[in-house]
Amino acid sequence: MKNRTLAFGEGLFETFRVYEGPKLCFVEEHLGRMAAGCRFFDIPFSRDEAEKHLFSSLREITGHKGARLRLNLTTYGANAIERVAFSTETLPLPDMGKEKKEGVEIGLAPFRKFSGSPVVRFKTTSYIENILVFRQARRLGFFDAVFANERKEITEGSISNIFFLKKDKIITPPVDAGLLPGITRNKVIELARSFGISTEEIPVPLDALDRFESAFVTNSVWEILPVKRIDRVIYQSSGMVPFIQKEYEKLIKGI
Secondary structure (H helix, E strand, O other): OOEHHHHHOOEEEEEEEEEOOOEEOOHHHHHHHHHHHHHHHOOOOOHHHHHHHHHHHHHOOOOOOOEEEEEEEEEEOOOOOOEEEEEEEEEEOOOOHHHHHHOEEEEEOOOOEOOOOHHHHOOEOOOHHHHHHHHHHHHOOOOEEEEEEOOOEEEEEOOOEEEEEEOOEEEEOOHHHOOOOOHHHHHHHHHHHHOOOOEEEOOOEHHHHHHOOEEEEEEOOOEEEEEEEEOOEEOOOOOHHHHHHHHHHHHHHOO
């Protein structure tokens, strides 16, 4: 039976950080996003099967301090999806201590991301666009690179969501700019608002990067990292970023 994920990129995945315990966080959110993607792309989905594979793999990680756990949903069929299968991959957890403290440098993607594409809003296996940008960013010495859309608005990084700081206000591009609504992105927005920090999801023009004081990026595996610069724009360190990092760590420990 034809592997439609391999042939056409017709599949979904979610990546979890495995915390000491071992434990996973925000499972409902991750599986909810996968389920939403399955509904949109008309792919059969069983939450029970997904959880079975996920927690079976988690039990095998006992004794490790941390890891990355990827849950894959692969589709099969000749002319249409006839069945699906779940699988998992476990990878070492990178040490991001230096980056969390000192920050990272971000480049600009060499091409635009179309904001109207439904694919960008889901964690699909059609990932070649992001891979191309990520590889180029690393070749140029950057940690990641951010996309702009056809309206020249910042959207997201190839492996991250991005936030900006201006006068104690947090600003991040809206989903309709053309981005994946990351789980950590959503949690940071909720966390900031719970402390009364003004947080807005509004368009960020590409030519306005130098109007912000600080920036940070988020991802489920390495969580929250300060940004030292984007392309030629240098950012200041901000007390807001370590505060968000600390409160996010408390949130994780409380789960």
